[in-house]
Amino acid sequence: MNIRLDEESDLAELAALYQHTVLQHGPQHYSLVQTQTWASFAENLDLFRHFIFDATTYVATDETGIVGFAGIEINGHIRSTYVRGDRLHQGIGSMLLQALLDDAAAKPVTRLYAEASEFSLGLFQKFGFRLYDTEAVDFNGVAFTRYLVEYLAEGSVER
Template sequence: MNIRLYQKSDSLPLAELFFNTIRTVNRQHYSDEQVKTWAPDLSTWDMQAWEKKFENKWVFVAQEGEELAGFGELEPNGHIDRFYIAESAVGKGVGRLIYKAIEEKAKEQKITRLFVEASITARPFFQKMGFELVKEQVVERNGVKFTNFVMKKYF
């Protein structure tokens, strides 16, 4: 498994990974309405907006052969934004490898606090990585409410 930085050519495969992960892995914790709001039909997705979201952050991509197995993003303020693992790679250590790269980059950049808004699905993973729960919150996207968890970790 190779962990590398994002390349523009990763945009569409990562969009597909994002959609598939939400529609398979996250489905266990979120309703059909929530899943469809979170990951609407990929054919209607604004790819320019998606690609713009990769700017000004470090995006670590897990690749095995030609397949992308996951990705995680670190912003300069210590925020971990999108963090998704392909269904076929869940439980195989891919998340740990991506997280390790994020933490190493944070330390290199002298970032002393990481924080994330973890989904119900991702909360146990971030707890295993040493994050503490700050609060449970309900957020709204396009009129649909979602529960997630603000979590933090200091080094």
């Protein structure tokens, strides 16, 4: 397994991974309409490009290609954590989240935060993120509930 920074040439493969994973595993936690709406985000490559490249995005690869990715913004917002559907529960998400924690530790970031899905909530909690709220959001006319999680670096003041 290799963890590296994203490259422009990764975009199509990252979009396909995102869409496939959501379509494959979304129905376990979300309605068909929610799953299809969520997956459709990857079809707009201009928006998806910003999603990936407007953050520091780490990519996990092995001999089969890209198996996951995770991105973090300069302010500590974790923008993405996705693992290829056939590689879930193999430690890839943990490796990627650790890369984000290491990235933040090298910068003056004292709080990391994310809007977790049913998919990723357990991963964040495994790494010591705490659930502090939920929010209802609308994406293309479809309602979603997201879990607001945060991780406070040592010495930070809790909210």
